[in-house]
Amino acid sequence: MTDPEVQADSAPTPQRFEYERTDEYSRYFLYSRSEVLSVLRTLIQKGALITVHFDHGKSFLLTSMLAFTEEGNDFILDIGANREMNQKALLADKLFLTAVVDKVKIQFSIDGLSAAEHLGRPAMRGSLPDAVLRLQRREFFRLSTPIANPVIVSAVIRLPDGSAENVDLPLFDISGGGVGLMVSQETAAKLEKGDILTECRIALPEEGLVVANLAVRNKFDVTTRSGAQFVRTGCEFVDIPPSRLNRVRRYITRVERERKARLSGLG
Missing domain, CATH: 2.30.110.10 (Electron Transport, Fmn-binding Protein; Chain A)
Known part of the structure; x- marks a missing residue:
């Protein structure tokens, strides 16, 4: 069983x-x-x-x-x-x-x-x-990004009253299909499944800026070991050009290779 x-x-x-x-x-x-x-x-x-x-x-x-x-x-x-x-x-x-x-x-x-x-x-x-x-x-592998020095996604949330709110959201993980964001409960309440965040700016270290549209797909409450709470918000890339997607994949490949090298060195 x-x-x-x-x-x-x-x-x-x-x-x-x-x-x-x-x-x-x-x-x-x-x-x-x-x-x-x-x-x-x-x-x-x-x-x-x-x-x-x-x-x-x-x-x-x-x-x-x-x-x-x-x-x-x-x-x-x-x-x-x-x-x-x-x-x-x-x-x-x-x-x-x-x-x-x-x-x-x-x-x-x-x-x-x-x-x-x-x-x-x-x-x-x-x-x-x-x-x-x-x-x-390589199509679905999710790379967990550093928490101490997080990669930031700059996005604009469109509110029901027609106004807009600029937010900087730390990445929780990233893959060729999208990203997981670390979002406060207050900010997560403003995001609904299916919402499209347009022209999000993701600054990938050593790869440069990636601009992409993100569709909100799911939200999960998360509590860290220290007791901190946030909402992991899963977003999917929407119509991302191949050149920008390749930049994402290069970042994932490089960081994963560096992690394996560090682990090998410790061994």
Whole structure:
């Protein structure tokens, strides 16, 4: 039985998955049955930890794929440790499954799960997906930025009364798809899911200024070890030109390489 379990209200806002963004990630989709089976077989062989999202991404549980059925049309998942969450997953009519294997994100959706048994133990059964998203690490890897000397994003928040507020927001992390911002609760209250922050200015050390539009995708309350509280606000790049995206990727690659070099030196 997979453990630990996550409460249903851990993700307070609906989540949009890469799997749903077929236009943006079309080149990473696999459709042939042999390719789909190959990816799922890897999940089984590696014992990969799988996150099953449902209730529009607001609820999820952790599991692993155990086997294919004898007919080969379905797969078997382990159940989670929380009976209530298992029941909610079995009642869900749309579920998204995500995993990371060898630094590659695997993602697919199914239309439901049913109760099953595997080797005499309770399990869940799902139909093989029609497609699988296999997303290379460089497309989704998030680099945590320094907290002591943070990278700053300068943005303009448009308020309901038509006025504007200039804010400087520290980066929490950054990837080729967007950024996570460290936002005060007061400022976070002014940001709604779907809001577009235009012409945001991100000063990347040694790479220069990147100007981009950011779409607010989610917000999560975070408490640090010191007790400080902030709202991690996830934002997605919107129509960012390739030249600017390459600058972001160079920054991520360089900082990650420097971190590995420091760790190697300590070893």
